[in-house]
Every structure is written in C-alpha cells, then in structure tokens.
Amino acid sequence: MTNTARTHPPKPVHLDDVSKAIIEQLQADGRRSYADIGKAVGLSEAAVRQRVQRLTESGVMQIVAVTDPMQLGFTRQAMIGIRASGDTRELASALAEIPEIDYVVLTAGSFDVLAEVVCENDDELISLLNSRIRSLAGVRSTETFVYLKLQKQFYNWGTR
Numbered sequence: 001m002t003n004t005a006r007t008h009p010p011k012p013v014h015l016d017d018v019s020k021a022i023i024e025q026l027q028a029d030g031r032r033s034y035a036d037i038g039k040a041v042g043l044s045e046a047a048v049r050q051r052v053q054r055l056t057e058s059g060v061m062q063i064v065a066v067t068d069p070m071q072l073g074f075t076r077q078a079m080i081g082i083r084a085s086g087d088t089r090e091l092a093s094a095l096a097e098i099p100e101i102d103y104v105v106l107t108a109g110s111f112d113v114l115a116e117v118v119c120e121n122d123d124e125l126i127s128l129l130n131s132r133i134r135s136l137a138g139v140r141s142t143e144t145f146v147y148l149k150l151q152k153q154f155y156n157w158g159t160r
Contacts, residue, residue: 013060018043020159022051023061027156030063066155069118076119077147080133081111083140088112091138100128111143 015023021041025032034048041048055061069077084091088106095104095115103116115133119125125144134142 013058015060015159019051019055022048023055023159024156026052026061026063027158030065066153074118074120076117076122076125077150078117078119078125079145079147080115080117080129081143081145082113082115082133083110083142084112084138085140086138088138091136094136095133098128098132100124 018041022037025037025040033045034052035045037043038045038048043051052063056063069075082091082095092104092106092113095101095113100117100119101115102118103114105114106112107114117125117128119128125146129142129144133139
C-alpha cells in the first residue's frame with residue numbers, strides 16, 4: 001500500500017468487523033462522509049474519523065483520487081517485464097525512484113521484475129526505456145507490453 005519498499009511481507013493486521021465495514025464503505029465511495037459511514041456501521045462520526053486515521057497511519061489503506069491517465073494526457077501505458085542479474089531488490093528500489101513508473105513488483109517466472117509505466121506518448125516511452133530503465137545496473141533485458149485498452153481496474157476487493 002505504501003511507496004516504501006518492504007524487506008518482508010507485512011504481517012496481516014487483524015481488523016474487527018467494524019473496521020472491515022468502514023474499509024468496504026470507502027472502497028464503494030472514497031468520498032463518503034464519516035457521518036454516512038457511521039450510520040452504516042453503527043459508530044459516531046468522530047469514532048469513524050479516528051478509525052480511518054488509524055487505518056491510514058498503519059498503512060492498511062490509502063484514500064486517493066484514482067484518475068484516468070488518458071484523460072490527463074498520458075496516452076501511453078505499458079507493463080515492462082525485466083530480466084535481471086544481481087539483487088532484484090536493489091533494482092526494484094531504483095525503478096521505484098523513476099516518476100513515470102507507478103507500480104513495481106518482484107516476481108517469479110520468466111521476469112524478475114514487472115514495472116508499470118505511464119507516459120505522455122510513445123517517444124517518452126522509448127526515451128524512458130533506453131535512457132533510464134535499460135541503463136540501470138542489473139537490467140539484462142526488457143520486454144514491453146503496451147496497453148491497447150484498459151478493460152477493468154477496480155480496487156473494491158473487500159476485506160477478509
């Protein structure tokens with residue numbers, strides 16, 4: 001959830017049913033008022049505010065505006081599969097510092113790292129690949145998967 005690299009998977013946080021319900025309310029509508037959430041989950045507005053603050057400070061959730069990159073002038077999105085040598089954690093940290101990269105994950109399989117990029121156009125993507133990604137220490141090869149159409153992108157998977 002956070003932009004900081006983790007050396008170990010985070011321990012799952014135990015959430016009570018009320019905290020889960022608050023998260024689900026915000027996943028349905030991130031602009032929902034604390035008063036409306038309180039009515040839905042049986043808490044006061046102040047209690048909801050406190051719980052939301054604890055959930056965000058602990059890194060369990062973020063409340064952000066999700067935008068459509070195309071409507072903001074970013075006409076080229078792509079996933080870049082990277083085969084690496086050396087410590088993939090160091091490479092992932094270097095990739096995470098590049099502003100055009102919005103998602104970095106270490107993987108098992110034919111790629112060691114996947115990085116999602118959002119660019120204004122194909123020229124920016126080419127420059128990013130050649131000047132800033134392929135030149136990083138540890139990058140052996142890349143394969144770029146250009147997005148033709150974003151069919152689905154949701155963040156409402158609920159809680160467990």
